[in-house]
Amino acid sequence: MNKIIAIATLAISHFAIAQKMIEMNKEKPNLPKADKLVIYQIYTRLFGNLNTTNKFYGSIEENGCGKFNDINNSALQELKKFGVSHVWFTGIIEHATMTDYSMSGILKDNPLVVKGIAGSPYAIKDYYDVDPDLAVDVKNRMKEFEALVKRSHTNGLKVIIDCVPNHVARSYHSDKKPKGIKDFGEEDDKTKTFAPNNNFYYIKDQSFVVPGEANPPVIPKESYYEFPAKATGNDVFSAKPSINDWFETIKLNYGVDYSNNRSKNFEPIPSTWLKMRDILTYWAKKGVDGFRCDMAEMIPFEFWGWVIPEIKKVNPAIIFIAEIYNPQTYRQYLFEGKFDYLYDKVGLYDALRKLIEGQGNANDISRVWQNESGDFSNRMLRFLENHDEQRIASKNFANDPFKAIPSMVVSATLHTGPVMLYFGQEVGVKPNVAEGFSGDDGRTTMFDYWGVSEFQNWINNHQYDGGKLSVEQKSLRKIYSEILKFTNENTAVKDGKFYDLQYVNGNGQTVNYNDKKIYSYLRFIDNQNRGDSRLLFICNFDLEKSYDTGVFIPQGAWEMMKLNINEPVSYSVKAIFEKNMNSTEINQLTKSISTKEAMRIILPANSVTVLEIK
Numbered sequence: 001m002n003k004i005i006a007i008a009t010l011a012i013s014h015f016a017i018a019q020k021m022i023e024m025n026k027e028k029p030n031l032p033k034a035d036k037l038v039i040y041q042i043y044t045r046l047f048g049n050l051n052t053t054n055k056f057y058g059s060i061e062e063n064g065c066g067k068f069n070d071i072n073n074s075a076l077q078e079l080k081k082f083g084v085s086h087v088w089f090t091g092i093i094e095h096a097t098m099t100d101y102s103m104s105g106i107l108k109d110n111p112l113v114v115k116g117i118a119g120s121p122y123a124i125k126d127y128y129d130v131d132p133d134l135a136v137d138v139k140n141r142m143k144e145f146e147a148l149v150k151r152s153h154t155n156g157l158k159v160i161i162d163c164v165p166n167h168v169a170r171s172y173h174s175d176k177k178p179k180g181i182k183d184f185g186e187e188d189d190k191t192k193t194f195a196p197n198n199n200f201y202y203i204k205d206q207s208f209v210v211p212g213e214a215n216p217p218v219i220p221k222e223s224y225y226e227f228p229a230k231a232t233g234n235d236v237f238s239a240k241p242s243i244n245d246w247f248e249t250i251k252l253n254y255g256v257d258y259s260n261n262r263s264k265n266f267e268p269i270p271s272t273w274l275k276m277r278d279i280l281t282y283w284a285k286k287g288v289d290g291f292r293c294d295m296a297e298m299i300p301f302e303f304w305g306w307v308i309p310e311i312k313k314v315n316p317a318i319i320f321i322a323e324i325y326n327p328q329t330y331r332q333y334l335f336e337g338k339f340d341y342l343y344d345k346v347g348l349y350d351a352l353r354k355l356i357e358g359q360g361n362a363n364d365i366s367r368v369w370q371n372e373s374g375d376f377s378n379r380m381l382r383f384l385e386n387h388d389e390q391r392i393a394s395k396n397f398a399n400d401p402f403k404a405i406p407s408m409v410v411s412a413t414l415h416t417g418p419v420m421l422y423f424g425q426e427v428g429v430k431p432n433v434a435e436g437f438s439g440d441d442g443r444t445t446m447f448d449y450w451g452v453s454e455f456q457n458w459i460n461n462h463q464y465d466g467g468k469l470s471v472e473q474k475s476l477r478k479i480y481s482e483i484l485k486f487t488n489e490n491t492a493v494k495d496g497k498f499y500d501l502q503y504v505n506g507n508g509q510t511v512n513y514n515d516k517k518i519y520s521y522l523r524f525i526d527n528q529n530r531g532d533s534r535l536l537f538i539c540n541f542d543l544e545k546s547y548d549t550g551v552f553i554p555q556g557a558w559e560m561m562k563l564n565i566n567e568p569v570s571y572s573v574k575a576i577f578e579k580n581m582n583s584t585e586i587n588q589l590t591k592s593i594s595t596k597e598a599m600r601i602i603l604p605a606n607s608v609t610v611l612e613i614k
Contacts, residue, residue: 071089072464097125098116112214161290165252185198201230201251380415
C-alpha cells in the first residue's frame, strides 16, 4: 500500500510540474518578447588602468586610474565581437573621495566619512556630475563622458549607468546642477525627524558620531561635524552607526515614515520623488540607454511605478534594472514598480555558486523557477560575478575559473532573459591581496585605485587584443565567447520555450542520473518561418565524477516540441565548444531512438553537453 501511495504522489507531483511548465510557456502579451541582452559591467576606474604598482591604499598618482578615453573604439569593437549588447559603466557619477580636486573647483571630502582612497561609487556627491578621476582633462570631464556614450553607440553598444536612489554621500553638494534645481536637503525642516517633503531623516538634538574604528589612510585636517545627525543609508536611524553600516551615506526620504510603522505619505508627490525624476531625466537626455538601480527594493515600489513611465516619455526604449534580493517582492517591483528586469541573485546565483564550489544540489535550479520566477524568468538578470560578489577564480570562491563553465551555460541559456558578465571574468581575474579598504576579500576593489593584472593582459597597452593573455586565459575567454555567440545566434535560446527534465529523471527514475549533480532541460522553438530548433542541455556539476547515464523526455515535452511520439527521433551533438575547451566528448554521429526511451550519454566531470533533436 505504501508503495502505491508513493507512486501516486510522484505522479501527481509530475503532473503539477508539467502543468506549471505549460503555463510558464503560454504567451503573455504583457511581457517583453526579446530580452536576451548580454550586459558587460565595466568598473570604469579600473578597466583601462595599465599601472602595475598596486600599492596598498595607493594614491591615484601611485596606482593610476582608468579613464573614459581608455575605453576606445578598439575596446568597444572587441566587446561587440565578444557578444556584448549593453555596457554598464559603473562608477560614472561623482562620488565622495579622498583625492583632492579643490584646484578644479570641487569641494574636498572629509576622509572620516569616505571608504577607501578613491571612495565608494555608491556614495554620490553630485548627481549632476561625473567622477573627475575618470577624465584626462578634469574641467572637460562631462564632455569626455558624452564622447564615451557616443563612441559606444557608434560601435553598436547601448549604455547603462548606475542610479543610486536610496542614499547620498554625507558631503552631498551639487555644484553642477542645472539652473532652478534645489539641492537635497536645501529646504528641509531640520527640526523634524520626519516630514513628507524633507529629503533626509534627522535625529533630533544629536550630532553625528563617526564610528570609532574609522581610521582613514589620509589624515583628516579637521573632525567631521553634522548636526542634527541624519539617518544612515542602510536604514540606521541613529546618530551612531557602526563601522559595518553604510556610515558614509545618508538615507533619502521618499515619504515613508519609519517611526510611524512605515506609514506612506505620497500625496502630494514628495520632494525627493520630483528631484530624483529630474536627475534621471537629465541622464536620459544625455543618451543613456538604461539604469541599474542600486538597492531598488529600499525605495517604495510606488515611486518606481510613477517615475519609470515618466523617464520612458523621454526615451521609450530605456531600460530599468533593479538590484533586489527579496523574492517575495519580485512581482511588486516588476508589475507595479514597472521595472524591466530584476537581479536573480538569491535564486539562481546562490544555487549555482554552491554547485561551483562542489556543494549544493542541482534540483535547486528547478526550485528557482518553480518558486520564484517561473512565469517571468525572461525578466531576471542572471550573472556569476559583479562588483559586489567574490571573483570565481579567487580562493574565497572556486579558486579555478573553469569550474564555472556549466553554470555560465545555465545562466545564459536557462531562459530568454538577460545575462551579465563582470569585466575580467572571462580571463579569470583572481584577487589575492588586500588593495585597501575592503581588504583581501576575494573581490576586485571598489574603493581604491588598482591595476587588475589578469585583465591588463587583455588590454595590452590599450590595443585590447589579448596579446599578453596566457594560454589558459585565451582558452577561458574563447569558451565565454562561444557561449555568448551561441546565446545570441540560436533562436531556441533567444526566443524559445523551456522545459525542465529533472522531475522525470531524478529520484532514481533514470539509471545513474544523479539529480543532485546533473541538471537537464530543453529549449525549443517551432516556427516554420524561423526554422525549428530543439536543444537538450545536460550539465554535470560534479567536479570529480563522470556519469554513464541517460536523459528521458516525457510525452508532454515531445508534444510541445511538435514531434510525433510514435516515430523515432534523431539527436546529435550541437557543437558549442571546441574539444580543447572543456567540451563533452561523445560520438558525433547522429543517433536515432524511440521517444519512449532515454537518450544515452556519457558526461565527463564538470561538463556541458548540448544535443540537437530532429
